[in-house]
Structures are given as structure tokens and as C-alpha cells.
Amino acid sequence: xxxxxxxxxxxxxxxxxxxxxxxxxxxxxxxxxxxxxxxxxxxxxxxxxxxxxxxxxxxxxxxxxxxxxxxxxxxxxxxxxxxxxxxxxxxxxxxxxxxxxxxxxxxxxxxxxxxxxxxxxxxxxxxxxxxxxxxxxxxxxxxxxxxxxxxxxxxxxxxxxxxxxxxxxxxxxxxxxxxxxx
Amino acid sequence: xxxxxxxxxxxxxxxxxxxxxxxxxxxxxxxxxxxxxxxxxxxxxxxxxxxxxxxxxxxxxxxxxxxxxxxxxxxxxxxxxxxxxxxxxxxxxxxxxxxxxxxxxxxxxxxxxxxxxxxxxxxxxxxxxxxxxxxxxxxxxxxxxxxxxxxxxxxxxxxxxxxxxxxxxxxxxxxxxxxxxxxxxxxxx
Numbered sequence: 001x002x003x004x005x006x007x008x009x010x011x012x013x014x015x016x017x018x019x020x021x022x023x024x025x026x027x028x029x030x031x032x033x034x035x036x037x038x039x040x041x042x043x044x045x046x047x048x049x050x051x052x053x054x055x056x057x058x059x060x061x062x063x064x065x066x067x068x069x070x071x072x073x074x075x076x077x078x079x080x081x082x083x084x085x086x087x088x089x090x091x092x093x094x095x096x097x098x099x100x101x102x103x104x105x106x107x108x109x110x111x112x113x114x115x116x117x118x119x120x121x122x123x124x125x126x127x128x129x130x131x132x133x134x135x136x137x138x139x140x141x142x143x144x145x146x147x148x149x150x151x152x153x154x155x156x157x158x159x160x161x162x163x164x165x166x167x168x169x170x171x172x173x174x175x176x177x178x179x180x181x182x
Numbered sequence: 183x184x185x186x187x188x189x190x191x192x193x194x195x196x197x198x199x200x201x202x203x204x205x206x207x208x209x210x211x212x213x214x215x216x217x218x219x220x221x222x223x224x225x226x227x228x229x230x231x232x233x234x235x236x237x238x239x240x241x242x243x244x245x246x247x248x249x250x251x252x253x254x255x256x257x258x259x260x261x262x263x264x265x266x267x268x269x270x271x272x273x274x275x276x277x278x279x280x281x282x283x284x285x286x287x288x289x290x291x292x293x294x295x296x297x298x299x300x301x302x303x304x305x306x307x308x309x310x311x312x313x314x315x316x317x318x319x320x321x322x323x324x325x326x327x328x329x330x331x332x333x334x335x336x337x338x339x340x341x342x343x344x345x346x347x348x349x350x351x352x353x354x355x356x357x358x359x360x361x362x363x364x365x366x367x368x369x370x371x
Binding site: 061 | 236239264
């Protein structure tokens with residue numbers, strides 16, 4: 001894939017900040033982060049993770065598992081913080097019970113960027129021969145979780161849109177990252 | 183120690199701490215501390231330590247006490263490293279070590295009798311860890327354990343509880359608990 005078709009990580013970080021600012025009732029106080037990003041590292045999003053490590057406004061926390069990320073996000077939400085999750089599709093499969101318990105039964109607005117590692121750019125995810133890619137969307141459909149596909153700069157608005165949607169629905173919303181970010 | 187006596191002692195010492203009970207601690211805590219600012223980890227066993235971590239990070243001025251189970255903690259043992267990495271100074275993690283999965287019929291946990299939660303937390307990087315076997319010692323040390331710089335892990339050697347979520351179902355649904363605690367915190371309570 002040509003380098004210029006990949007979304008630069010700083011643009012995604014700015015989109016996350018816009019999403020957080022859109023939900024905050026007041027600006028962050030001194031020493032308080034604008035929001036949190038909970039990550040179980042994902043190959044597609046590794047440039048975003050690197051960008052976040054040097055960011056002054058967002059706080060990056062690496063988790064051992066995606067189950068943890070969902071539960072930590074719930075605690076942050078209850079405590080009044082803004083929070084997003086960054087994981088890989090394999091982690092989405094691994095953490096469906098926590099997604100169900102926290103996001104559906106608990107009504108916690110979990111927003112997640114989920115990398116579709118090995119997604120073939122010439123195919124729709126639903127047509128991928130790779131089960132990891134093919135079933136991710138249908139899995140979210142089963143859980144009645146709205147989802148969208150982020151591939152180009154034109155899609156960046158999906159991040160604040162789906163973040164807001166998770167708050168409006170009091171439940172999960174997912175943006176799949178279909179291509180590795182730059 | 184009887185878990186119900188432990189919970190009464192924690193309730194008396196907790197001050198304005200936020201509390202995250204799970205599994206067999208849930209029905210007793212509901213009765214002993216109905217007004218405490220709490221949210222129970224129910225329906226995603228193993229998540230209490232992480233739920234409490236999120237609360238501790240969002241509310242750094244409040245103590246957060248996680249009333250965990252030994253079987254529960256084993257389900258998300260990596261959370262010890264995540265907590266240690268985040269290093270919340272206001273976090274007190276209290277696994278109730280009865281050696282069994284009591285809720286499902288008291289089957290033994292893996293390595294029951296030899297697994298060392300305080301030791302594992304220390305190795306993960308918790309700031310302070312200890313194991314307590316008597317109620318008298320717990321009562322004496324609780325003020326320190328709820329104020330010393332965390333993350334703290336206090337492994338408690340306990341008997342089985344009188345009630346479990348299976349024998350004493352009820353309480354508010356998780357969604358109600360989430361919204362209630364979020365609103366209490368937003369109001370400055």
C-alpha cells in the first residue's frame with residue numbers, strides 16, 4: 001500500500017482529542033489528562049501508540065489483557081474520565097464476556113479502536129478468507145454493537161462520531177482500523 | 183477469619199473510600215454497607231481489580247478498596263502487573279483467600295493452599311503487600327492499609343462466606359450501580 005494512503009498517527013490522536021473534548025463538560029484541570037487510552041498493543045495501531053507515548057494531554061495505559069481494558073474503562077467512566085480502548089481483533093474475540101457484562105449489562109459506553117490485522121485491502125472484511133477478519137463485524141452485529149471501518153483520512157470523523165454514539169447509547173461502539181496507520 | 187467480620191471491620195475503617203466487591207463479598211457487603219459508594223463486579227468474574235484501577239485513576243483523591251476473590255484474581259492475574267504499572271497511590275487490593283470457588287460449589291482453586299497472592303503482588307511491583315490471618319491484626323492494621331501509599335495488596339486468610347451470589351441473589355443491576363456511583367461522584371459526594 002502506498003505510504004500516502006495510510007492515516008498519519010497524529011491525525012488519529014487529534015481525532016481522539018476532539019472526541020474527548022466533545023463529551024467533557026469542563027476543560028481538564030491542571031495535571032488532569034484530557035482522557036485515557038487503554039491499549040493492548042496492536043500492530044495496525046503501533047504508530048498511534050508511539051505517538052501517544054509522547055503526548056501531554058492524553059494518558060496511555062498498557063493493559064495485560066483486553067478484559068482488563070474493558071473493566072478499567074468502566075472504572076474511569078464511573079469516575080468521570082474520558083476513555084478509549086485500542087486493541088486488535090484477536091483481543092476483541094478474547095474479551096467478549098467482559099464486553100457483554102460491562103458494556104451491555106452495565107451500560108458502560110465502551111469505545112474501541114480495533115485493528116484488523118492481515119485485512120486484505122482489496123477485499124471487504126466480510127469477504128476475507130481470514131476468520132479473524134471476517135467474523136469481527138458479524139460478532140459485533142450479534143452483540144448489537146454499532147461499528148464502522150476506518151481506512152482513509154476521509155474516515156477520521158468516525159472517531160468522534162462513534163465515541164459520541166457510545167455515550168448516547170450507553171453501550172459499546174467500535175471503529176475497526178482496516179489499514180496500518182503511518 | 184469470617185468474611186462477614188472482615189467486611190464489618192473494613193466498613194468501619196473505610197472513611198470515604200470507594201469500594202468494589204465481587205463474588206461472595208457482594209451479598210454481605212450489600213447488607214453491611216448499603217450506603218457505601220460501591221459498584222460490584224458481577225457478570226465479568228475476574229474484573230474487580232481492573233474496575234477498581236479505573237476508579238482509582240479517575241478519582242486520585244479517593245481511596246479505592248477492591249474486595250477481590252482468590253479464584254477471581256486468578257482469572258485476571260495479569261492485572262497485578264497492570265495495577266503495578268499504573269501505580270495508583272490510592273489503591274488497596276484485598277483478595278479474600280478461602281482457597282475455593284465457593285459460588286460454584288466450593289471446588290478448590292488451582293494450587294489451593296500454596297498460591298501466594300501477596301508474594302505475587304510484591305513481585306509484580308505493588309508498593310506494599312502483606313498477608314493477614316486474624317481479625318485482631320486486621321483491625322489494628324486497617325488504618326495503615328487504607329492510607330499508606332499504594333498500590334497495596336492485603337491477602338486475607340478467610341473461611342467460606344455465609345452467602346454467595348447464588349444463595350442470595352438480588353441487589354441492583356450493574357447498570358443501576360454504575361449510574362448511581364457515577365452521579366454521586368459527579369455531584370462531589
